[in-house]
Amino acid sequence: MTFFTKIKSNAARAMMLAFPALLLVSCEDFLSKEPDSTRAVISTPKQVSQLLTTAYPQGGYVVFAESMSDNVADKGVGVDDRINRASYLFDVVEATVDQEDSPDRYWVECYRAISVANQALDIIEHAADSSQFRAQRGEALVARAYAHFMLVSFFSKFYNPQQPNSDPGIPYVTEPETIVIKQYERKTVASVYEMIEKDLLEGLPLISDGAYTVPKYHFNRAAAYAFATRFYLVKRDYAKVLEYANLAFAGTSIGDNLRPWNTTYASLSPAELFNIYSRANQNANLLLAETASLWGRNVSQYRFGMTYQKWQEVSAGEGIITGSGNWVYPLYYRGDNNYFVPKLTEYFVRESVNAEIGFPYVMLPLFTAEEVLFNRAEANTYLNNPTAALADLNLFVSKRVANYNASRHAVTAASIRSFFGTSNTTQGLVNTILSFKRVEFVQEGMRWFDLQRYGISVTHQTATGTVITVPASDPRRVLQIPQTAAISGIEQNSR
Numbered sequence: 001m002t003f004f005t006k007i008k009s010n011a012a013r014a015m016m017l018a019f020p021a022l023l024l025v026s027c028e029d030f031l032s033k034e035p036d037s038t039r040a041v042i043s044t045p046k047q048v049s050q051l052l053t054t055a056y057p058q059g060g061y062v063v064f065a066e067s068m069s070d071n072v073a074d075k076g077v078g079v080d081d082r083i084n085r086a087s088y089l090f091d092v093v094e095a096t097v098d099q100e101d102s103p104d105r106y107w108v109e110c111y112r113a114i115s116v117a118n119q120a121l122d123i124i125e126h127a128a129d130s131s132q133f134r135a136q137r138g139e140a141l142v143a144r145a146y147a148h149f150m151l152v153s154f155f156s157k158f159y160n161p162q163q164p165n166s167d168p169g170i171p172y173v174t175e176p177e178t179i180v181i182k183q184y185e186r187k188t189v190a191s192v193y194e195m196i197e198k199d200l201l202e203g204l205p206l207i208s209d210g211a212y213t214v215p216k217y218h219f220n221r222a223a224a225y226a227f228a229t230r231f232y233l234v235k236r237d238y239a240k241v242l243e244y245a246n247l248a249f250a251g252t253s254i255g256d257n258l259r260p261w262n263t264t265y266a267s268l269s270p271a272e273l274f275n276i277y278s279r280a281n282q283n284a285n286l287l288l289a290e291t292a293s294l295w296g297r298n299v300s301q302y303r304f305g306m307t308y309q310k311w312q313e314v315s316a317g318e319g320i321i322t323g324s325g326n327w328v329y330p331l332y333y334r335g336d337n338n339y340f341v342p343k344l345t346e347y348f349v350r351e352s353v354n355a356e357i358g359f360p361y362v363m364l365p366l367f368t369a370e371e372v373l374f375n376r377a378e379a380n381t382y383l384n385n386p387t388a389a390l391a392d393l394n395l396f397v398s399k400r401v402a403n404y405n406a407s408r409h410a411v412t413a414a415s416i417r418s419f420f421g422t423s424n425t426t427q428g429l430v431n432t433i434l435s436f437k438r439v440e441f442v443q444e445g446m447r448w449f450d451l452q453r454y455g456i457s458v459t460h461q462t463a464t465g466t467v468i469t470v471p472a473s474d475p476r477r478v479l480q481i482p483q484t485a486a487i488s489g490i491e492q493n494s495r
Helices: 035-041 044-053 062-068 083-088 101-126 130-155 187-205 219-235 240-250 251-257 269-276 308-314 315-318 369-382 387-400 415-422 425-440 447-453 481-490
Strands: 005-007 285-292 331-333 346-350 358-368 458-461 468-472
Touching: 044 101, 044 130, 062 083, 062 447, 101 130, 130 187, 130 219, 187 219, 219 285, 219 358, 219 369, 219 447, 240 369, 240 468, 251 369, 251 387, 308 315, 315 415, 315 425, 358 369, 369 387, 369 425, 387 425, 415 425, 425 447
Parallel strands: none
Antiparallel strands: 005 331, 285 358, 346 358, 458 468
16 A cells, blocks of 8 residues: 555546446346346345345546535646546546546446336336335435436536526436437426425335345435435525434434544544445445445545645634634545545455456445534524524534533634624524535535535636636536437537
8 A cells, every 4th residue: 555644633338318227236137138027037125125226326426526626736746637637627527438437427327327216116116016115116216316416416507596497407317218219308407306306205205224234225214314405405495404304313313423533533544444434334324335436546646636735724614613622534645745534445346356457446425424414504504593503513523623522622603703704693604514514525525515505616726827717607617418428319518
């Protein structure tokens, strides 16, 4: 392994939409047959649940989402990856659907996941007793909603509830594909959101954790409610955000599910943190997905990545905490100016036992307890419940500050006003939430969603001095539709 040092924390083969519906990992025997034969093979709820383990995008979004965010800088040197580079420069990423971490690959993987969900729904519809498949139907609907939500978030103008959202969305596919080339239509962003909400609300009541061998690899109830909080946060329906956050974690149980950064994790080595962060036995991880990705290999070494100066900016929110509270996140570096927090690591799957080649993967947490906490705090902020929002922020701090002492370390209205220089309580709380989320999810691609939700301008400067400023209205913030989708009549985005 490359030498690293710790820094102490201071402050197709299917529709060319395109998705290779037949190229699945764990259920290829099921889907390599004709539809009628497939239904004959998959005939039990357990088999449909097994099929649905692949109804999640197995492509990564972290590289391009993180590279477009304000968490990264141009180091001038490092791994010159075209996806990392083009994303930082806000150019169209010239990469194929076979390239790990590319937007094109993510598009393909989302529609492949949708295809699996639709296949499962078709099997259930034709079952002799569809009532036996209640939980599986719920998972398929929520999984279909999630993949479409991620697609429209990246490949369309970001949803704004104060606007008509009449810009082109992405095709919302609800039927299994039966022909090689099918024409698809981009309806509006508003229309896509309506269909996401329909699937989500229909699927949520049906989900049952008892239907899964390993619930963390499926939309279990907590994960499904977490998705609902994210969806309604974008819609700014804060009452529903609060409702679903409280359903995900009843009472005070959310605190027991936050990552133990300042206790258990504090004594772990980088190798141990990499090994444990994305495991299903970690309470914080609500939903995990296996993604083909080079992120774990290159996270610290990308040319456009986190520098020490960027880390100081990302972690600056610790200044909000009274009593000189310091984040306990372990910062390490490999070589010169290559910084990382041990989180997502690569595991390599060889093509065969004796093969020297294979495929790199990263197990990615799609939803966590921390996101639910932040979404609840933001909802309470806008619902004029600042006391509840502060309580959640202090709960978060209690798990993240070194040598935490409740009597010394606190987030207060006064400390927020002082740090941000504002007398507006709501704005101060929102700024605090965004700051804490930024450091919590650094190098996971999550910052991009908040930049989009709030229309925060992003400025990137290259090592040669070129400054690229991309305001909220800039079309470069919308990823380009893959050219391979043009054969299905999908119009590309204006850039």
